[in-house]
Amino acid sequence: MRDEQALRLEHVSKAYGSVQALDDVCLTIHQGEVYGLIGESGCGKTTLARCVMQLETWDEGSIWIDGQPCSKKPNRTRRRELAKKRAIVFQEGAASLDRKSRVREVLQEPFRITGRPVDEARLKALLARCRLDISLMERSCATLSGGQLQRLAIARALALEPDLLVADEPIASLDVSLQAQIVNVFKDLQETEGFALLLIGHDLDMIRFVADRVGVMYGGRIVEQARTEDLFGDPRHPHTKALIAAALHVDEARRDDFLFEQPIEKDGAYEEVSLEHVVWKGKRS
Numbered sequence: 001m002r003d004e005q006a007l008r009l010e011h012v013s014k015a016y017g018s019v020q021a022l023d024d025v026c027l028t029i030h031q032g033e034v035y036g037l038i039g040e041s042g043c044g045k046t047t048l049a050r051c052v053m054q055l056e057t058w059d060e061g062s063i064w065i066d067g068q069p070c071s072k073k074p075n076r077t078r079r080r081e082l083a084k085k086r087a088i089v090f091q092e093g094a095a096s097l098d099r100k101s102r103v104r105e106v107l108q109e110p111f112r113i114t115g116r117p118v119d120e121a122r123l124k125a126l127l128a129r130c131r132l133d134i135s136l137m138e139r140s141c142a143t144l145s146g147g148q149l150q151r152l153a154i155a156r157a158l159a160l161e162p163d164l165l166v167a168d169e170p171i172a173s174l175d176v177s178l179q180a181q182i183v184n185v186f187k188d189l190q191e192t193e194g195f196a197l198l199l200i201g202h203d204l205d206m207i208r209f210v211a212d213r214v215g216v217m218y219g220g221r222i223v224e225q226a227r228t229e230d231l232f233g234d235p236r237h238p239h240t241k242a243l244i245a246a247a248l249h250v251d252e253a254r255r256d257d258f259l260f261e262q263p264i265e266k267d268g269a270y271e272e273v274s275l276e277h278v279v280w281k282g283k284r285s
């Protein structure tokens with residue numbers, strides 16, 4: 001039976017030398033829920049995604065996928081089992097595809113890795129759902145555009161009908177014209193397939209459009225989380241306000257509306273944070 005929690009992190013910490021990339025992170029994503037994770041560059045979002053995918057070990061705390069505990073060092077059998085339950089799409093999804101492969105081979109790969117028989121009907125349906133023409137099935141990846149490759153990366157991730165999809169900045173590397181297309185593909189697929197989605201992004205418009213709940217990371221911690229409409233409508237934490245302010249491109253006169261009603265607490269001390277500290281990679285001029 002499926003656990004009602006697709007993903008649970010309890011007090012997860014991870015350091016790279018003196019850098020505390022994750023600091024006591026607690027997070028639950030329910031089945032079928034879209035959880036948006038936002039935060040400035042370097043706050044730990046990708047590290048969190050990599051720990052959830054067990055591409056990285058963590059120092060302390062526990063992670064559960066679909067109610068089952070994840071070991072920090074899973075054996076091969078366990079990796080295979082978990083590969084059926086969760087999948088990831090990276091920012092450079094296109095870069096993770098072998099350009100010499102045919103589209104069919106890319107889509108079959110997850111079946112090969114997990115030892116499942118290939119579901120041809122699923123492959124065709126996925127291509128269509130990702131708005132890729134069925135005629136592309138026999139084409140070499142080298143002949144596809146960036147947007148088509150990113151949609152193929154999404155199709156590959158969903159080939160095994162995972163319960164949990166982690167998408168780490170899935171639109172950041174694309175032209176603005178393609179970003180909306182890909183976001184719509186995500187939203188359609190999530191609504192019809194019902195997988196839980198951990199969606200990491202700098203683009204607050206995308207997160208606001210797709211996510212049910214949003215978490216804000218700062219310095220390796222989740223400093224605020226709330227339902228999407230509440231977080232954007234009534235942000236509480238100064239850092240959330242700073243992020244939203246940066247996204248709104250507020251002018252000097254309006255910055256006071258958003259920032260520094262209270263200083264941010266970190267390591268027991270209070271720290272001033274200004275808009276200049278917010279690195280906004282997804283900014284569109």
Ligand SMILES: Nc1ncnc2c1ncn2[C@@H]1O[C@H](COP(=O)(O)OP(=O)(O)OP(=O)(O)O)[C@@H](O)[C@H]1O
Nearest residue numbers: 016019020021039040041042043044045046047048
């Ligand atoms: N392999 C690594 N070795 C050393 N430090 C690392 C490593 N990976 C990440 N870090 C550091 O850990 C912190 C968190 O990095 P992470 O990539 O998780 O942030 P992020 O929020 O995903 O950033 P971005 O939005 O720029 O992708 C950063 O200070 C980063 O420099």
